[in-house]
Amino acid sequence: MKGIRVIDMTSVLSGPFCTWLLSTMGADVIKVENPAGDMARTSPPFEDDISLYFASLNRNKRSIVLDLKTDDGKIALQKLIKTADVFIENMRPGVRERLGCGEAELAQLNPKLIQASISGFGQSGSLSDRPAYDIIVQAMSGMMSINGPLGGPATRVGFSVGDIAAGLFAAVGILERLYRRDARGEHGAGVLDVSMLACQWACLENAFARYLNAGIVPEPIGSGHPSMTPFEVYPTADRDIVIALGSERDWPRFCAALELHQLIEDDRFKTDAARIDNRQSMNAILDRVLQTRGSEYWRDTLLAASIPCTVIENVKSIADSPLSQEYRAFSGVKTASGRDMRFVRNPIAEPGFKETAAPTLGQHTAEILSELGYSADDIARMGG
Amino acid sequence: MKGIRVIDMTSVLSGPFCTWLLSTMGADVIKVENPAGDMARTSPPFEDDISLYFASLNRNKRSIVLDLKTDDGKIALQKLIKTADVFIENMRPGVRERLGCGEAELAQLNPKLIQASISGFGQSGSLSDRPAYDIIVQAMSGMMSINGPLGGPATRVGFSVGDIAAGLFAAVGILERLYRRDARGEHGAGVLDVSMLACQWACLENAFARYLNAGIVPEPIGSGHPSMTPFEVYPTADRDIVIALGSERDWPRFCAALELHQLIEDDRFKTDAARIDNRQSMNAILDRVLQTRGSEYWRDTLLAASIPCTVIENVKSIADSPLSQEYRAFSGVKTASGRDMRFVRNPIAEPGFKETAAPTLGQHTAEILSELGYSADDIARMGG
Numbered sequence: 001m002k003g004i005r006v007i008d009m010t011s012v013l014s015g016p017f018c019t020w021l022l023s024t025m026g027a028d029v030i031k032v033e034n035p036a037g038d039m040a041r042t043s044p045p046f047e048d049d050i051s052l053y054f055a056s057l058n059r060n061k062r063s064i065v066l067d068l069k070t071d072d073g074k075i076a077l078q079k080l081i082k083t084a085d086v087f088i089e090n091m092r093p094g095v096r097e098r099l100g101c102g103e104a105e106l107a108q109l110n111p112k113l114i115q116a117s118i119s120g121f122g123q124s125g126s127l128s129d130r131p132a133y134d135i136i137v138q139a140m141s142g143m144m145s146i147n148g149p150l151g152g153p154a155t156r157v158g159f160s161v162g163d164i165a166a167g168l169f170a171a172v173g174i175l176e177r178l179y180r181r182d183a184r185g186e187h188g189a190g191v192l193d194v195s196m197l198a199c200q201w202a203c204l205e206n207a208f209a210r211y212l213n214a215g216i217v218p219e220p221i222g223s224g225h226p227s228m229t230p231f232e233v234y235p236t237a238d239r240d241i242v243i244a245l246g247s248e249r250d251w252p253r254f255c256a257a258l259e260l261h262q263l264i265e266d267d268r269f270k271t272d273a274a275r276i277d278n279r280q281s282m283n284a285i286l287d288r289v290l291q292t293r294g295s296e297y298w299r300d301t302l303l304a305a306s307i308p309c310t311v312i313e314n315v316k317s318i319a320d321s322p323l324s325q326e327y328r329a330f331s332g333v334k335t336a337s338g339r340d341m342r343f344v345r346n347p348i349a350e351p352g353f354k355e356t357a358a359p360t361l362g363q364h365t366a367e368i369l370s371e372l373g374y375s376a377d378d379i380a381r382m383g384g
Numbered sequence: 385m386k387g388i389r390v391i392d393m394t395s396v397l398s399g400p401f402c403t404w405l406l407s408t409m410g411a412d413v414i415k416v417e418n419p420a421g422d423m424a425r426t427s428p429p430f431e432d433d434i435s436l437y438f439a440s441l442n443r444n445k446r447s448i449v450l451d452l453k454t455d456d457g458k459i460a461l462q463k464l465i466k467t468a469d470v471f472i473e474n475m476r477p478g479v480r481e482r483l484g485c486g487e488a489e490l491a492q493l494n495p496k497l498i499q500a501s502i503s504g505f506g507q508s509g510s511l512s513d514r515p516a517y518d519i520i521v522q523a524m525s526g527m528m529s530i531n532g533p534l535g536g537p538a539t540r541v542g543f544s545v546g547d548i549a550a551g552l553f554a555a556v557g558i559l560e561r562l563y564r565r566d567a568r569g570e571h572g573a574g575v576l577d578v579s580m581l582a583c584q585w586a587c588l589e590n591a592f593a594r595y596l597n598a599g600i601v602p603e604p605i606g607s608g609h610p611s612m613t614p615f616e617v618y619p620t621a622d623r624d625i626v627i628a629l630g631s632e633r634d635w636p637r638f639c640a641a642l643e644l645h646q647l648i649e650d651d652r653f654k655t656d657a658a659r660i661d662n663r664q665s666m667n668a669i670l671d672r673v674l675q676t677r678g679s680e681y682w683r684d685t686l687l688a689a690s691i692p693c694t695v696i697e698n699v700k701s702i703a704d705s706p707l708s709q710e711y712r713a714f715s716g717v718k719t720a721s722g723r724d725m726r727f728v729r730n731p732i733a734e735p736g737f738k739e740t741a742a743p744t745l746g747q748h749t750a751e752i753l754s755e756l757g758y759s760a761d762d763i764a765r766m767g768g
Contacts, residue, residue: 052593136693141702142699159587168556179385194732308520311523327511343596344589
């Protein structure tokens with residue numbers, strides 16, 4: 001996306017995640033902040049006074065501070081918009097109009113501009129005024145209702161799937177509209193209204209397919225599988241492991257690997273259906289055997305028998321493992337204060353893409369105003 | 385994406401979700417199946433002998449059956465590849481080569497082809513042979529380690545985030561490469577290697593940012609927030625609700641809405657930090673009050689006081705609510721057997737896009753072979 005300029009008036013998570021993705025594919029992302037800055041800059045924890053939350057999401061962007069309550073700020077934004085390919089915002093519906101950058105105004109300034117909005121519930125409709133924290137959207141969408149321990153309460157998904165999914169859908173939508181504009185010469189396809197709620201529904205396509213067409217209401221099932229077992233978490237002498245038998249043909253090999261040959265022909269366990277019925281007695285046997293040895297022994301033994309198995313990893317065990325290096329999981333950046341930080345990579349960016357640290361507030365105000373043709377005096381007046 | 389042809393050799397979930405997204409934006413998706421068909425066709429539950437799992441993911445596609453163990457099948461695939469813009473597969477690394485459609489072969493047949501692969505752990509490296517069910521990837525990536533009840537075990541995320549995230553990243557990558565090819569005239573940018581594992585890491589960007597730069601190892605925290613409260617689930621006289629105070633200024637209005645005026649100036653609860661320290665005594669008070677009335681009363685009362693709040697919905701309560709109609713959550717299709725089915729929409733597709741039912745196995749074999757110039761005799765011989 002080299003040569004594509006994105007004017008980014010998003011904050012916190014959904015929008016910044018989207019524009020981070022675009023930045024790693026070469027887009028020139030200009031983050032427009034008000035004098036107080038993106039609220040995420042105040043999110044703990046901090047290192048060197050930098051919010052790690054903010055630092056992860058705003059790599060590769062330039063920050064310009066514009067006070068849109070002043071004429072100077074408004075005019076500079078208009079000049080920027082004229083140079084842009086994409087405008088993206090995730091303010092509450094209605095706020096952009098009050099800031100002088102409503103859809104019609106921007107389209108008039110730049111008829112070829114792709115305009116994208118991310119909000120909790122879309123730009124119009126009876127929910128559009130509702131606040132839209134990730135947990136609210138997870139609860140309203142049904143996402144929480146299928147997550148959590150078996151038989152237990154609806155539980156928030158541990159990562160901010162409400163925001164992250166919306167950021168991904170927004171990236172898809174922006175790219176599709178850029179394609180139509182630049183590869184097909186289409187006009188007027190430039191507005192994208194991404195609702196976090198609807199993106200959660202799309203992620204729940206299977207749960208809705210079951211209810212809408214068969215009346216089934218899915219509930220939290222912990223780590224188990226509705227129709228296959230073993231396909232779940234087991235204890236060992238140390239860390240827990242996941243064992244996932246995806247085919248009926250796996251059972252004899254699995255039993256042999258555990259030296260439980262007597263189970264192979266046991267009618268209680270010969271099929272998935274039988275094992276589901278007798279899961280408790282099966283798991284009592286498996287738990288006892290698996291707890292005699294450590295997780296790595298069982299992982300290696302079961303994988304050698306072509307049984308899908310893994311230790312349950314966490315961010316520390318992954319980051320400390322040679323696999324994170326082999327798979328180039330992370331990329332390093334140097335902050336303005338000279339500190340080295342590491343974050344995850346965008347897995348579909350070009351492997352050689354070199355990331356830069358998230359900007360300090362207004363770090364590029366002077367640079368960008370200068371590119372727009374402002375004089376040194378004007379820039380000084382505008383706080384650059 | 386009208387006029388973009390996608391040859392889809394994916395099965396089950398990650399790839400079909402990606403190509404469903406592309407289909408809803410107008411791409412011509414040709415699903416190439418072996419004579420046994422996509423394994424997902426056998427996934428319960430069924431309605432009219434149609435797997436709902438399959439039916440949701442394969443809307444708007446055409447199905448051609450090709451036996452790639454025969455010369456007829458191989459040649460027909462080659463002819464198809466020559467007509468295509470995108471090829472996508474999610475077989476285990478190495479399998480496509482055995483089927484005669486390795487990367488080099490396809491590039492030779494069609495140098496402008498965008499080739500995308502989705503796999504558990506990428507096309508190369510020490511993990512590439514590992515089986516990659518969603519739960520395995522969730523466990524290996526750290527995703528499970530931050531999901532589940534507070535203080536409880538790592539729990540699988542209730543929807544198949546390992547597959548869905550990979551499908552979304554693949555869609556982003558395919559669109560970006562199509563853009564470079566068709567809007568920029570770039571050559572040789574055509575291969576995309578999507579690893580489910582790396583996509584999970586990207587979703588965990590915040591968890592990794594904390595560990596890599598501050599040594600914090602996030603764990604399951606249920607539905608709570610690490611630094612804000614109330615920002616969690618509360619019981620009422622009927623269904624549970626989520627209350628999420630996102631700002632310190634919310635507390636006095638929240639107390640007033642609950643008619644707990646005496647708490648406003650209570651030092652135990654005046655700040656987020658104090659409330660985190662005294663969460664148990666605060667929640668004892670809140671639980672008692674909230675259980676005196678039903679969830680809808682509290683939702684409406686708190687929203688009227690500008691306090692973010694929602695009832696925890698499930699797929700049934702959503703589908704049965706007028707909101708799902710107002711927001712056009714679902715689209716209807718008619719199956720080959722004449723049955724009406726409903727599924728979720730792609731939230732970023734054009735609102736007017738009309739979806740068609742998932743194909744029966746080989747439903748379009750004759751049609752597609754005919755388009756490729758095969759005679760009626762040839763088509764009959766090839767099972768069309």
